[in-house]
Amino acid sequence: MNSTPVDPRFTAVLTAPILPTLARLTFPVIVVVLAQNFVTVLEAYWVSQLGTQAIAAVSLVLPLVLLMNAMSGGGIGGGVAAAIARAKGAGDQARANELLWHAVLIAIGFGTLFTAAALLGGPPLYAALGARGAALDQALAFSGWIFGGSVIFWMVNLIGSALRAAGEVKLPAIVSLGGAAMLVPLSPLLIFGWGPLPALGIAGAGIATLLYYIGSLIIYVRWLRRGDGPLHLHWHPARAQPVRAILGVGLVSALGTVVSSVTLIAITGSVGQYGVQALAGYGIASRVDNLMIPLLFAVGTGVLTMVSAAAGAGLHDRAWAVTKLAGALGFFGSALISAFLLIAPGLWLDRFTSDPQVFAAGHLWFQIAGPFYCFFGMGLMLYFAAQGFGRMRGALAAGIGRLIITAGGAAWMAAQSAPIAGVYAAAAAGTVVFGLVNALAVWRARPRG
Numbered sequence: 407m408n409s410t411p412v413d414p415r416f417t418a419v420l421t422a423p424i425l426p427t428l429a430r431l432t433f434p435v436i437v438v439v440l441a442q443n444f445v446t447v448l449e450a451y452w453v454s455q456l457g458t459q460a461i462a463a464v465s466l467v468l469p470l471v472l473l474m475n476a477m478s479g480g481g482i483g484g485g486v487a488a489a490i491a492r493a494k495g496a497g498d499q500a501r502a503n504e505l506l507w508h509a510v511l512i513a514i515g516f517g518t519l520f521t522a523a524a525l526l527g528g529p530p531l532y533a534a535l536g537a538r539g540a541a542l543d544q545a546l547a548f549s550g551w552i553f554g555g556s557v558i559f560w561m562v563n564l565i566g567s568a569l570r571a572a573g574e575v576k577l578p579a580i581v582s583l584g585g586a587a588m589l590v591p592l593s594p595l596l597i598f599g600w601g602p603l604p605a606l607g608i609a610g611a612g613i614a615t616l617l618y619y620i621g622s623l624i625i626y627v628r629w630l631r632r633g634d635g636p637l638h639l640h641w642h643p644a645r646a647q648p649v650r651a652i653l654g655v656g657l658v659s660a661l662g663t664v665v666s667s668v669t670l671i672a673i674t675g676s677v678g679q680y681g682v683q684a685l686a687g688y689g690i691a692s693r694v695d696n697l698m699i700p701l702l703f704a705v706g707t708g709v710l711t712m713v714s715a716a717a718g719a720g721l722h723d724r725a726w727a728v729t730k731l732a733g734a735l736g737f738f739g740s741a742l743i744s745a746f747l748l749i750a751p752g753l754w755l756d757r758f759t760s761d762p763q764v765f766a767a768g769h770l771w772f773q774i775a776g777p778f779y780c781f782f783g784m785g786l787m788l789y790f791a792a793q794g795f796g797r798m799r800g801a802l803a804a805g806i807g808r809l810i811i812t813a814g815g816a817a818w819m820a821a822q823s824a825p826i827a828g829v830y831a832a833a834a835a836g837t838v839v840f841g842l843v844n845a846l847a848v849w850r851a852r853p854r855g
Contacts, residue, residue, distance in 0.1 A: 416494050416573045416636070419715045424728055431708035434579035435570070439700040441586040445593075447757070449611055450693060452594050454758045456544075460608050461758075462682050463544035465689030466532050469674055471552055472699075473667030474520055478560045480703060481663040482512060483567035484793040485656020487707065488714045489648075491571040491794070494636070495718030501648075506568050506630070506637050508648040512656075513564045517557030524553030535671070536678030536685065544608045551612030555619060562622045565630070570707045571714070572636035581625050585618040592617065658798035662789070665805040669836065672813035676820040676829050680767075684826055687767025690758045694772075695779075698743060702736060702783055706790035713794025726852050729791040733784050733845065740783025747772040767826065774830040781841030788844040792851070800847020804840050812836030 418427055453460050477483075486509045493502040532545045552559075566578045595603065596610030606613065630639035642648075670692075677688045709732040716725035747754065755768045785804060792801040815832025822828075 416715070419491075419573060419712055420495060420719050420721060420724075424712070424724070424731060428705070428708045428712060428728070428731070431570070431573070431575055431711055432705050434575040435704035435707055436701065438579045438582035438586075439704045441583050445586045445589045447693075447697075448590065449593050449614075450690075450758060452597050453608060453611060456597070456608060458682055458686050458761070458764070459540045460544050461686045461689055462541045463537065463548060463608060464611075465674065465685055466535050466537050466541070466545045466678075467549045467552070468689070469667055469670040470524065470528075470531075470549070472670065473663065474553070474556065474559060475563065476663035476667060476699075477660045478513070478516070478563035479567060480706070480790075481660030482516060482652070482656040483564050484659045484710060484790070485652040485654065486512075486564050487567045487571035487710050488655045488793050488796060489651040490568050490637070491711045491714035492718035494572055495715035502572065502636075503638050503640070504642045504645075505648050505652065506565075506639055507642040508644070509564045509568055509652060510561060510639070511644060512649065512652060513560035514557055517560035520556035520560070521553055524549055524556070528553070535675045541682070547607070547609040548612045551609055551616055555616040558616070558619045558623055562619050562626065565623075565626045567707070568637060569626075569635075571711050573711070574636050577626075577629060577635075581622050585622055588621070589614055589618055655793055655796050655798060658802055659789075659793055662798065662802045662805045665802070665809050669805075669809045669812050672809070673816045673829065673833050676813075676816035677767075677826065679820040680826050680829075683761060683763040684767045686759065686761075687755075687764040687769075688771055690755060690764065691768035691771040694743070694747065694754065694776075695782075698740065698779065698783070699786070702740075702786045705732065705735060705739075706787055709787060710790045710794050713791050717794060717796070725791075725794065729788065729794075729848060729852070732787040732791055733848075736783035736785070736787030737780045737841075741780040744776045744779045747776045770827060771830055774827055775834045775837070778834045778837045782837045783841075785837075785841035785844035788848045792844075792848055795848075795851060797851040800851055801844055804843035804847060807843050808836040808840040810836075811839055 419431070450464075453464055486505065489505050490502050493499075493505060528549050529542075529546060532542055532549070537545050566581075569575075569578055593611055593614040596606050596614050597608070598610075599605030627639065629635065630637060632638075633640075674685070674688070678685045709728055712728045713725045716722070716728065751769045751772045755765050759765055759768075789801045789804075792798055812833050812835070815835065816829040819828035819832060
């Protein structure tokens with residue numbers, strides 16, 4: 407076992423000033439997120455050209471896609487990142503490599519489960535959420551391609567988490583930027599067709615995304631097999647201890663992401679009771695959440711790496727200082743986005759719809775739920791810090807509290823045929839609880855000494 411970290415660049419994670427170090431770890435990820443968000447918005451625009459039924463179909467599948475991404479990137483991926491960053495902080499390169507191999511094995515297992523669950527449970531779930539006729543057919547077409555490649559999605563996301571935790575942020579950035587550049591022409595080409603290439607409709611969007619992940623996985627595996635980076639991918643005998651190190655944090659984190667996704671599914675189902683226009687308006691407006699979360703995730707990956715490494719090295723004061731900074735960044739950064747949406751909602755909504763009912767449903771979401779994004783941003787950043795500390799019970803409690811208030815309140819409002827504003831208010835209340843409970847939990851669980 408090495409007595410110092412193998413990669414000298416990792417020393418800065420433990421010793422350099424906090425804000426510049428966090429910026430160094432975060433900036434390449436933010437650049438990638440901005441590129442991916444551009445592609446996401448562009449793809450939403452292309453799908454919107456297929457009509458309201460297509461928008462509604464994507465809105466139904468999206469919560470499950472977010473669940474998979476959240477579990478692989480922020481749930482189990484968080485467990486991978488925390489374990490590897492702790493090993494690097496303690497100077498144990500051999501253990502970091504072993505953890506990477508076990509992360510691949512875990513990705514294969516979870517990816518297989520997601521494929522099976524989507525194939526068996528997707529049709530009844532989408533129908534229960536309000537999909538009928540063409541909307542249901544399109545939801546199944548999009549879902550089939552996305553979740554058919556779940557193992558590949560999981561492997562790419564867990565490997566990316568491992569690399570960022572080891573201080574290698576450039577390779578995931580290059581891979582993601584290259585993929586974003588590829589998707590810009592590929593998505594409309596597959597959706598609408600060109601020349602002899604037939605129009606695949608909404609399925610084309612799913613195929614384009616799957617092709618991006620296949621290419622990313624090939625690049626990652628070839629690079630990691632070289633063995634000259636901060637991590638080396640090679641065979642290890644399967645052992646329980648590395649799996650426990652990852653899943654000890656990862657399973658609780660994953661349960662938290664499940665709770666979060668169930669919350670989104672529940673509110674989507676409640677909004678669906680108000681009709682296709684309301685569902686489409688909510689789907690367009692809530693895509694802002696889907697853009698915010700990756701940005702917060704970008705900062706959160708740096709926070710997780712720094713807190714985990716400091717905890718592994720016994721630098722408790724540094725770990726707590728990173729946590730406080732993360733909470734403040736999440737709160738005020740999200741507040742700025744809320745202010746923009748309140749001032750100029752049309753700059754977002756007008757890009758996707760000209761239907762006044764769809765616009766009204768989306769605008770109302772910005773007015774009622776938007777002002778409380780700051781609590782979500784703060785809570786999510788503290789969630790990453792909790793992963794670094796390895797203390798996830800409080801973060802899980804925050805997610806459950808949000809689920810109870812949001813899903814329960816939204817379902818009650820819909821059952822009472824209350825205005826849709828009541829459903830949105832329930833979501834806002836749940837967001838406030840999520841932020842405050844996370845703050846209290848991290849404060850009580852902070853390391854001392």
